[in-house]
Amino acid sequence: MGQAKETKSGAVMVVGGGVAGVQAALDLTELGYYVYLVEKSAAIGGAMAQLDKTFPTNDCSL
Amino acid sequence: MEAGRSPNIEILSNADLLALDGKPGNFTAKLRLRPRYIDAEKCTACGLCTRYCPRHLVDQYNEGLAVTRPIHIDYPQAVPATYFIDPKSCLHLQHGTCQICVPVCRSKAIDFSQQPEEKELKIGAVVMAPGFGRIGNDTLAKYSYGKHADVLTSLEFERLLCASGPFEGEVKCLTDHRHPKKIAFIQCVGSRDLGCDNGYCSSVCCMYAIKEALVAKEHDPEVEITIYYMDMRTQGKDFDAARTKAEAKGIRFVRARVADVMPWHKQLKLTYSLLDGTHHFEGFDMVVLSVGLDAPADARHLANIAGFELNNYDFCRTETFAPLLTTKPGVFVAGAFQGPKDIPESVTQSSAAAGIAAALIKKDRNKGYVVKSYPKERELAKDEEVRIGVFVCHCGINIGSVVDVPLVEQYTEGMEGVVYHAQSLYSCSQDAQEVIKQKIKEHNLNRIVVAACSPRTHEPLFQETLKDAGLNRCLFEMVNIRDQCSWVHANEPAAATAKSKDLVRMGIAKARHIQPLPEQTVPVINRALVLGGGIAGMTAALNLAEQGFHTTIVEKGEGLGGHLQHLSYTLRGDNVVQQLKEVSDQVEKHKRIEVMTNTELAEISGFVGNFSSRLVIKKGKSAKESTLDHGVIIIATGGREHRPEKVLGNEIKYSARIVTQSELEKRLAGKAKDRAPASTVMIQCAGSRGDDLAYCSKVCCNHAVKNALKIKELDPAAQVVVLYRDMRTYGYAEDAYREAREKGVVFIPYGMEAKPKISGSGKSLKVTFHDPILREEVTMTPELLALSVGIVPEGTEEMSKLLKIPVNQDKFYLEAHVKLRPVELPVAGVYVCGLAHSPKPVDEIVVQAQAAAAKAAIPLVKGCVTVEPTVSSVDKELCIGCGLCESLCPYQAIKVAKDESGKRKAETITASCKGCGICASHCPVFAISMGGFTDEQISAQIKAFGETSDKE
Structure with a gap:
């Protein structure tokens, strides 16, 4: 894990660690930015982590 | 993860x-x-x-x-x-x-x-992505939720179906643990319901209900499932096909309104009314409420803190042409908080929001970025002893409940080369990666075999772990004992275990021969090519240019604008003409965007980072050619209105009285005094959903409602009848659908067993249909018949050949992964957006275009791309220069050229090679070998298959 520098420039905050937040965070890092992913619960994943399979391909959601 | x-x-x-x-x-x-x-x-x-x-x-x-x-x-x-x-x-x-x-x-x-x-x-x-909230229990209580344990929400039912759920994936009634024989799904609970102030459609419930019903049916083929619905809104790409599949599997769909659910003996009694007004009741063992998506509970709190506005439903307020901008500059939104939506659309929005945010702060790019460093790769000594570590995964109970995992693990004991073996509950979890790294160090392992799920989804994860442990990532072999054993042989645990042993033995045999392969990087040309100058292409180009990349738009028509030029206004009342002009102006003025009109792509070669395109520019009767080098390509070639000659079995002659919805829109946006017809019949799915086109075109229901409302606005006394199969006014469009009904637009459903009949033309035009409320045939003589004809993609077949990119059965481009990579195509460096991907409304097109731009920017930002190491290589000594490989390669990744001594020899263009193996399997002299799949490795695997597994 990267060391948190409080005054990092070129950083973006993503609020919400569900599939939308995680995807935004991943893409932002690929585009060259540091991301703070802020999630109110204890783990990221959001509602998608509760799903068994996904429509219509029935792929595992984790 | x-x-x-x-x-x-x-x-x-x-x-x-x-x-x-x-x-x-x-x-x-x-x-x-x-x-x-x-x-x-x-x-x-x-x-x-x-x-x-x-x-x-x-x-x-x-x-x-x-x-x-x-x-x-x-x-x-x-x-x-x-x-x-x-x-x-x-x-x-x-x-x-x-x-x-x-x-x-x-x-x-x-x-x-x-x-x-x-x-x-x-x-x-x-980026605000707080997701969605839950529908209040008081809304659910109408259906006895909370009073009877066998009334569940769909999310609770999802947990019942899941292997890590309360009954380990077994569906049981919560009252007495019996297996339910009859299950009912009630749709639109907490959606399309003004009773709980949720007037909108949640846009996902129809899909997950079908999914859950199908999975429940897989768990117990005997179970009878009924879905009570108002409209089945399976408008997404390939979603209708899943609904048809569900029907084929015996899932019953009933269009009805459910009045209540009451305990009834050991069961639950569900009372419902059908379209014709008759009431019925039926007993079920379990009732699943398809609950909608509410605004997140902390929406107002977040809005106050960050200073942006919400809409009337407490979701984030946004505009059609800027769907991800909140009212606070610098704060963007993505996912369900922008409006209820499914996973692919959330993922698309997230990429798009990332791209917009990146453009905003492009001067700070890479300033805070930490480059991940790996330990130096350990070089294997020549003739270094093979030391294999084997990890067998339970995948919770996904594998473990069928395959005897401990037995499979023990089976590897003493196999040649195996020095360590272990099992894990979830080998993909983060702590399991730590264990693998630790064991590599502890036992000096130099080959890793993981027997778990599919390498398609999980191989990169384990390879990354190998890199973290200082091993070349190709020293890895994955055995799929989930798909190939526990899933397909779910009812034969002994056979599944035996097969797992076979596969693991074969994997180990191969692992003994695997060698490290080098990872190569190639530089990227700092320019993007966007094909198509419609709203999708322009939006994508603008975002790329804003991020600092030079972009060329190639448009075959005379000007920018595309299909959107045929529209005048949106359902939400935006002025399309003005918006489109603003976007075109921005594009034309942008210093990093070059627009080439009357231009077509004639040929493309190269690979991600290094494409070269031959363009033909038409000028009157003459044409000239030019070549453009670029690093990435975005396909935004769009689509157009379909014009079926036959609609629901009726021959159609388009005229002033029989028009498409676009033509009607043009008329309504005009200046003629009598532009609002006194009586109009609209026919939905005219040519879509199995009539002529197999799919749902997603926008026609909104289009019909939009035009119907416009007619009513111009002439409140005008009569408008809409004949439909399912009104798919998903999301906030539901509000407009409700408004249309309130204003007197009549919506009448038709089934495929009683299709509307069209006869006559001009003044004798007649439409005959079955009215389910009157329960009889009705004939109307409308002034105008408007057909909702659907959308077809433009030129995808020719382009797919040119670019070697697959299209689906409906001729739309096939994305790399429906859920997780919705704007990427299977060929690296090629992205898709807009109508070329699937029919969709303009706000979704804008988002998709921004997402495609964000993804396309990734290689441009990095300046280089890493090539997969599993590529073919040619042994020049053996090669006879016959050229068979070159003629067969589908990716133009192998070429025959003369070497120093003037002999013809084949050579792989590593960056283009996809590792498919066609060249290697056809080479008559066995001169080509595939990295990671050499003849030696595969022979060892096959030989191991022949060795019996019953050494015990």
Whole structure:
């Protein structure tokens, strides 16, 4: 894990660690930015982590 | 999972946003981090603490259907993989007693002294993705939810179906644990319901109900499932096909309104009314409520802190042509908070929001970026002893409930080369990666075999772990004992176990021969090519240019604008003409965008980072050619209105009285006094959904409602009848559908067994249809017949040949992964957006175009691309230069050229090679070998298959 520098420039905050937040965070890092992913619960994943399979391909959601 | 491994993502969980100040490019956020009471650095996620914790706690992750303990982790693959203590239920934190967990924890990770911390972040932009909230219990109580345990929400039912759920994937009634024989799904609970102030359609429930019904049917083929619905809104790409499949599997769909659900003997009695007004009732063992998506509970709180506005449903307020901008500059939105939506659309929005945020703070790019470093790769010595580590995965019960995992693991004991073997519950979890790394060091392993799920989804993860441990990532072999054993042989555990042993033995045999392969990087040309100058192409080009990349738009028509030029206004009342002009002006003025009109792509060669395109520019009768080198390509070639000659079995002659919805829109937007017809019949799915086109065109229902409302606006006395199959006014469009009904537009459903009949033309035009309320045939003589004809893609077949990119059966481009890579195509460096991907309304097109631009920017930002190491290589000594490989390669990745001595020899263009193996399998002299799949490796695997597995 990267060391948190409080005054990092070129950083973006993503609020919400569900599939939308995680995807935004991943893409932002690929585009060259540091991301703070802020999630109110204890783990990221959001509602998608509760799903068994996904429509219509029935792929595992984790 | 991937997010947990990135050095550039700092996960702040258990965190609340307290304040956000500043301006775009320079915000300060204040957070409060609530304590976990467990030291994340020390916790090994072993689970001992949960076992010893004496208190029960309702498990929220399992929707309250199971119990856990105050000290727990939601699920084994959770990120961060650290346990936490729920302070509201912990005996120590509430009453100062207990502390049993403290001595139990072997790594001394429990720390009750932790206090909430405040943290300040300096950031340039914010993406709001708080998701969605839950429908209130009072709405569910109408259906006896909370009063009867066998009335479940769809999310609870999802947990029942899941292997990690309360009954380990078995569907049981909660009252007496019997297997339900009859299950009912009730759609639109908390959606399309003004009773709970949710006038909108949640857009996902129809899909997940079908999914859950199909999975339940897989669990128990005997179970009878009925879905009670108003309209089945399966408008997404390939979604209708899933509905048809569900019908074929015996799932019953009933268009009805459910009045109530009451206990009835051992069952539940469901009372419903059909379209013709008759009432019925039926008994079920279980009732599943397809609950909608509410606005997140903290929506107002977030809006206040960050200073943006919400819409009337408490979701984020946005505009059609800027769907991801909140009203606060620098704060963007993505996912369900922008409006209820499914996973692919959330993922698309997220990429798009990332791209917009990146454009905003492009001057700070790479300033805060941490480059992930790997330990130096250990070089294998020549003739180094093969030391294989084998890891067999239970995948919870996904594999473990069928395959005897301990037996398979033991089976590898003593096999040649195997020096270590182990099993794990979830080998993909973060702590399992740590174990693998540790064992590589401990036992000096130099080949790793993982027997688990599919390499398609998980191989990159394990390869990354190998890199982290200083091994070349190709020293890895994955055996798929889930798909190929526990899934397909679910009912034959012994055979599945035997097959797993065979596959593992073969995997190990191959692993003995695998060699490290070098990873190559190639530079990227700093320019993007966008094909198509419609709204999709222009939006994509603008975003790329804003991010700082030179972009060329190639448009075959005379000007920019595309299909959107045929529209005048949107359902929400936006002025399309003006908006389109603003976008075109921006594009034309942008210094980093070059527009080439009357131009077509004639040929493309190269590979990601290094494409070269031959363009033909037409000028009157003459044409000239030019070549353009570019690093990436975005396909935004669009689509057009379909014009079927036959609609629902009726021959159609288009005229002033028989028109398409676009033609009607043009008429309504005109100046003629009598532009609103006195009577109009609209026919939905004219040519779509199995009539002429197989798919749903997604926009026609909105289009019909939009035109119907316009007619009513111009002439409130005008008569408008809409004949439909399912009104798919999903999302906020539901409001417009309701408004149309309130204003007197009549909506009448038709079935495929009684299609509307069209006869005559001109003044004798007649439409005959079955009215389910009157229960008889009705004939109308409307002034105008408007057909909702659907959308077809433009020129995808020719382009797909040119670009070697597959299209689906409906001729739309096939994305790399429907859920997780919705704008990427299978060929690296090629992206898709707009109508070329699938029919969709303009706000979704804008988002998709921004997402495609964000993805396309990734290689441009990096300046180089890493090529997959599994490519073919030619042994020049053996090659006879016959050229067979070159003629067969589907990716133009192998070429025959003369070498120094003037002999013809084949050579692989590594960056283009996809590793398909066609060249290697056809080479007559065995001169070509595939990295990771050499003849030697495959022969060893086949030989191992022949060795019997019954050594016991």
